[in-house]
Amino acid sequence: MTDLPDTNLVMLTLVKPEGELEVFFERRPMPTPKPHEVLVKVHATPINPSDLGLLFGGADMSTARASTRDGLPVITADVPPPGMRAMSGRIGEALPIGNEGSGVVVAAGDSPEAQALLGKTVAMLGGEIYAEYRCLPVGMCLPLPDGTDPADGASCFVNPLTSQAFVETMRMEGHSAIVHTAAASNLGQMLVKICAADGVPLVNIVRSEAQVKLLKDLGAEHIVNSSDDDFQDKLIAAIVETGATLGFDAIGGGKLAGQMLAAMEVAAVKRMATYSRYGSDTFKQVYIYGALDLGPTILNRSFGLTWSLSGFLLTPFLQKAGAEVVGRLRQRVVDELTTTFKSHYSHDISLTEALDLEVAHAYNAKRTGEKYLIRPNG
Amino acid sequence: MTDLPDTNLVMLTLVKPEGELEVFFERRPMPTPKPHEVLVKVHATPINPSDLGLLFGGADMSTARASTRDGLPVITADVPPPGMRAMSGRIGEALPIGNEGSGVVVAAGDSPEAQALLGKTVAMLGGEIYAEYRCLPVGMCLPLPDGTDPADGASCFVNPLTSQAFVETMRMEGHSAIVHTAAASNLGQMLVKICAADGVPLVNIVRSEAQVKLLKDLGAEHIVNSSDDDFQDKLIAAIVETGATLGFDAIGGGKLAGQMLAAMEVAAVKRMATYSRYGSDTFKQVYIYGALDLGPTILNRSFGLTWSLSGFLLTPFLQKAGAEVVGRLRQRVVDELTTTFKSHYSHDISLTEALDLEVAHAYNAKRTGEKYLIRPNG
Numbered sequence: 001m002t003d004l005p006d007t008n009l010v011m012l013t014l015v016k017p018e019g020e021l022e023v024f025f026e027r028r029p030m031p032t033p034k035p036h037e038v039l040v041k042v043h044a045t046p047i048n049p050s051d052l053g054l055l056f057g058g059a060d061m062s063t064a065r066a067s068t069r070d071g072l073p074v075i076t077a078d079v080p081p082p083g084m085r086a087m088s089g090r091i092g093e094a095l096p097i098g099n100e101g102s103g104v105v106v107a108a109g110d111s112p113e114a115q116a117l118l119g120k121t122v123a124m125l126g127g128e129i130y131a132e133y134r135c136l137p138v139g140m141c142l143p144l145p146d147g148t149d150p151a152d153g154a155s156c157f158v159n160p161l162t163s164q165a166f167v168e169t170m171r172m173e174g175h176s177a178i179v180h181t182a183a184a185s186n187l188g189q190m191l192v193k194i195c196a197a198d199g200v201p202l203v204n205i206v207r208s209e210a211q212v213k214l215l216k217d218l219g220a221e222h223i224v225n226s227s228d229d230d231f232q233d234k235l236i237a238a239i240v241e242t243g244a245t246l247g248f249d250a251i252g253g254g255k256l257a258g259q260m261l262a263a264m265e266v267a268a269v270k271r272m273a274t275y276s277r278y279g280s281d282t283f284k285q286v287y288i289y290g291a292l293d294l295g296p297t298i299l300n301r302s303f304g305l306t307w308s309l310s311g312f313l314l315t316p317f318l319q320k321a322g323a324e325v326v327g328r329l330r331q332r333v334v335d336e337l338t339t340t341f342k343s344h345y346s347h348d349i350s351l352t353e354a355l356d357l358e359v360a361h362a363y364n365a366k367r368t369g370e371k372y373l374i375r376p377n378g
Numbered sequence: 379m380t381d382l383p384d385t386n387l388v389m390l391t392l393v394k395p396e397g398e399l400e401v402f403f404e405r406r407p408m409p410t411p412k413p414h415e416v417l418v419k420v421h422a423t424p425i426n427p428s429d430l431g432l433l434f435g436g437a438d439m440s441t442a443r444a445s446t447r448d449g450l451p452v453i454t455a456d457v458p459p460p461g462m463r464a465m466s467g468r469i470g471e472a473l474p475i476g477n478e479g480s481g482v483v484v485a486a487g488d489s490p491e492a493q494a495l496l497g498k499t500v501a502m503l504g505g506e507i508y509a510e511y512r513c514l515p516v517g518m519c520l521p522l523p524d525g526t527d528p529a530d531g532a533s534c535f536v537n538p539l540t541s542q543a544f545v546e547t548m549r550m551e552g553h554s555a556i557v558h559t560a561a562a563s564n565l566g567q568m569l570v571k572i573c574a575a576d577g578v579p580l581v582n583i584v585r586s587e588a589q590v591k592l593l594k595d596l597g598a599e600h601i602v603n604s605s606d607d608d609f610q611d612k613l614i615a616a617i618v619e620t621g622a623t624l625g626f627d628a629i630g631g632g633k634l635a636g637q638m639l640a641a642m643e644v645a646a647v648k649r650m651a652t653y654s655r656y657g658s659d660t661f662k663q664v665y666i667y668g669a670l671d672l673g674p675t676i677l678n679r680s681f682g683l684t685w686s687l688s689g690f691l692l693t694p695f696l697q698k699a700g701a702e703v704v705g706r707l708r709q710r711v712v713d714e715l716t717t718t719f720k721s722h723y724s725h726d727i728s729l730t731e732a733l734d735l736e737v738a739h740a741y742n743a744k745r746t747g748e749k750y751l752i753r754p755n756g
Contacts, residue, residue, distance in 0.1 A: 054655040085644075086680050089653040252679060266463075275467040277432040278691055288679070297677040301630060301669065302464050305691040311683030313656055 004030055004039075004106065004133075009072075009351060009376070011130040012094040013055050015087050019079050021059040023355060025072040026094070031135035033109040038117050038138060043150035045101030045129045046343065047354070047363050047372040048158050049250075049290055055097050057090075058083020061364055066357040073355040098129030098374075102144070102153030106133075113138045121148050123156035130351065132376045142330060144337070151345060152337055154373060155186070158314065160333040160341040162289065163190040165317045166248050167200055168325065173285065177201035177244035179235075179260050181251050182292060183223070184211035184368050186343045188250075192220045193340040201242035205235070205256070211368060226256065235263040240270060247286040248312065253293030257286050257309055258300050265303035279304015287312035292366055345373040382408055382417075382484065382511075387450075387729060387754075389508035390472040391433050393465050397457050399437040401733060403450040404472075409513035413487040416495050416516060421528035423479030423507045424721065425732070425741050425750040426536050427628075427668055433475050435468075436461020439742055444735040451733040476507030476752075480522070480531030484511075491516045499526050501534035508729065510754045520708060522715070529723065530715055532751060533564070536692065538711040538719040540667065541568040543695045544626050545578055546703065551663065555579035555622035557613075557638050559629050560670060561601070562589035562746050564721045566628075570598045571718040579620035583613070583634070589746065604634065613641040618648060625664040626690065631671030635664050635687055636678050643681035657682015665690035670744055723751040 007027040014022045033039050059077040067074045079087070102123045108114040122141040128134055144153045170178055180191055183204030195202040196219055203222045204215050215223050222238040224231060238244075245268070247260040261284050268282035284303060289312040299309070318326050333341050346369065353359050354374050363372040385405040392400045411417050437455040445452045457465070480501045486492040500519040506512055522531045548556055558569055561582035573580040574597055581600045582593050593601050600616040602609060616622075623646070625638040639662050646660035662681060667690040677687070696704050711719050724747065731737050732752050741750040 050655075057655070082680070089647050089650065090655075093653065095653070258674075269467050272467065275471065275473070277428075277435070277468075278693075281694065289683070291679065296636075297675075297679060299675040299677070301666070301675060301689075302460070303689075305667070305689030306694065308686055308688035310686035310688075311681075313683040315656075316659065316684065 006030055008131055008133045010128070010132075011097050011351065011354065013057070013097055014094040015057065015079060015084070015091050017091050019081075019084055021057065021077045021079050022074060023055060024069060024074040025352070025355070027070075030133065033107055033114060033135055035109040035111045036114055036137055037109045037135055038105045038114050038122075038141060039107035039133055039135045040103040040122060040124060040141070041106045042101050042103040042129055042131060042134055042376045044103070044154035045098050045374045045376065046155045046345070047374065048099060048155075049292065049366055050158060051097055051099055051130075052364060052366070053291070054095065056364060058086045061361070064357060064360070073352055075355050075357060075360055096128035096131070098131065099127060100125050100155060100157045101129040101134070102148075102150045102156070103134070103377075105141075111138070117141060117143060120144075121146070121150065121153060123153045125157040130354065130374060130376070132351065142334065144334065148337065150375075151373060152342065155343040156333050156337070156341070159187040159190055159343065161318065161329055162314050163187050163194055164329045164332065165314060165321075166191060167194055167198060168321060168329070169287075169312075169317065170200065170246050172321075173246065175244070175246035175285070177203070177242040177246070179203040179205065179239065179244045179247040179264075181205045181247070181249045181256055181260075182290070182368060183220075184214050185250065186371060189215075189218060190341055192218050197340070201244065203235070203238040203242055203244055207368070232259060232263065235259065236266050239263045239267045243267070245282060245284050249286055249288050250290035251293045252288045252291040253295035253297060255298050255300065257288060257297055258303075260286050261303040261307050261309070262300070265307075279306065281306055283307070285310070289313070344371060346370045347372045348375055350374070350378070351376040384408055386509055386511045388506070388510075389475055389729065389732065391435070391475055392472040393435065393457060393462070393469050395469050397459075397462055399435065399455050399457050400452060401433060402447060402452040403730070403733070405448075408511065411485055411487040411492060411513055413489045414492055414515055415487045415513055416483045416492050416500075416519060417485035417511055417513045418481040418500060418502060418519070419484045420479050420481040420507055420509060420512055420754045422481070422532035423476050423752045423754065424533045424723070425752065426477060426533075427670065427744055428536060429475055429477055429508075430742060430744070431669070432473065434742060436464045439739070442735060442738070451730055453733050453735055453738060474506035474509070476509065477505060478503050478533060478535045479507040479512070480526075480528045480534070481512070483519075489516070495519060495521060498522075499524070499528065499531060501531045503535040508732065508752060508754070510729065520712065522712065526715065528753075529751060530720065533721040534711050534715070534719070537565040537568055537721065539696065539707055540692050541565050541572055542707045542710065543692060543699075544569060545572055545576060546699060546707070547665075547690075547695065548578065548624050550699075551624065553622070553624035553663070555581070555620040555624070557581040557583065557617065557622045557625040557642075559583045559625070559627045559634055559638075560668070560746065561598075562592050563628065564749060567593075567596060568719055570596050575718070579622065581613070581616040581620055581622055585746075610637060610641065613637065614644050617641045617645045621645070623660060623662050627664055627666050628668035629671045630666045630669040631673035631675060633676045633678065635666060635675055636681075638664050639681040639685050639687070640678070643685075657684065659684055661685070663688070667691070722749060724748045725750045726753055728752070728756070729754040
């Protein structure tokens, strides 16, 4: 314990009542683990879209400006009224950030469970991980095999559990195939591998030829490119072939969620013997789980009345699924960490670089194929 | 039986492969009831929005033109390509129309159940009711008390069962209050009375001061006018007061369904102790059950990720609810036919007048407060 610094650098995001967002660093006293806690030196933590939602929230990032405080970078941006309304619950409260990450346990509380982790590499879930150190309960850590590369352990939860949750949801809700958008993402690549291993037909929607190639190389069978002129026809053909009646949409805005429902309906109508003015009686479900496009969702309702469009969030799913299922999903992550659940990062940055304005604009653009990994301890 | 004519005038709607819709009459041989069937002389049948969906479907009614065939009116209109795609399952098939109605049983099959209805006034469900006579199974008839006005019996199913289905859905899915749009409609007025009788808080969304007054006179407690500048604030206030997390939307197009979800979310966030970047964990459900606005549904997703927007259709609901519930709902319709479930009609028309082009344009406009009743036998 003698080699620990006195303070811990933590990133915070604050919405001010006057309509301004400020993201900055604070040096806080180094925490001391309680009996059931461990102190983890953070080695790697990804910037997920879900982190960006908290980090910059409803701010207008075109107004973002850089400054410094105590020699550390600060980003400030204006928040338009709709953003202020959406974030009304967090005004005046400086919130820590960082959903997940990996590191090494450098101090542990007195309990045997905590002591058992001392010196181990662990994956962490639970916010406040954009920091040099994170003190958290043992239950929020997932011990990783000795020698695990911190980069491989950084994204153990959000994408690996979400991609598995899609397949679990399919089984729980009685569907037999899945349509997925932004399918070339890290999460999408995991889903391709899970579905291949589990024999689940998967329709991958991407938006460029480069992404088509990437997924083909991974062995994906059904890939449709939304940039193609005949996209809707190809989507229908793939859905007819797979029988998918369940979709997961990372994009949220625009027409895509509605196009998925419409294609499922056309496929369902093809299977009907008689015409119904209300469309097919095949239940079609699309879940929106991301917001790569923050614009409005536009539904051209040409898909009858037997459909549902819903939000999807990992934590409530895990609570509903129960401890046994969650245990099984977590074990699969550990077992297949460097294969199925391998993440790819395009950029490694330091903690303070994460608040360099140019870098922030780059990762906030959420370009497919670009993924940033923060390494708070070099 | 000797006083029955040889033929029965039936209205039909046909989509032709060349992209044209034709609505016309056909003289068909008078049907003879099978053992479990009755022949009903149709006295009154309403034009519901759900009938219009089949009648004119995806046709462009601005192109509609009138003609005659065998001295009877015909309406013809062009169908643009999206309409042809949506109606691909019915091309080339002349379909009868008319979801519900009332009349007197003038002939009956040999079974005791059918014979028991001879001479009785009945309500009917089951299409093909825009006709002078309708032959149908006993099970599709609801016997009405002697002396029931045919106009009172004409709309026994669609609106009375749908309005009751909303309250049943609320109970089945664990909500405790309801938001309803187009609340001044016949269905909306029934819902006001049901909710008052059952002690269910109801937020009524209307779009004019005249409709506010109409519902106030009915005793409705929470009425918000979507034409008011402070509509969203008033909607939020009503939802805070009632705790509604369930909405039924007859309009479908535009921003209203999303505004309902957003208002429910604001109300839910007010009840939260701590901020969550993903919004509240209160589940919010809006069902779209109509399409008064055929335009796209536009969702500005400012309501977290714990929500669902779904289609709602009466028949699948009744199948899911089961025979006991359906029996209870039907009995309530009979018991409260001239009170809770009283329908109001602004126009009485004959069967052939229903295909007068000017009349058709008028009822196809679906103006709130205007409701057409067809009287095929004067």
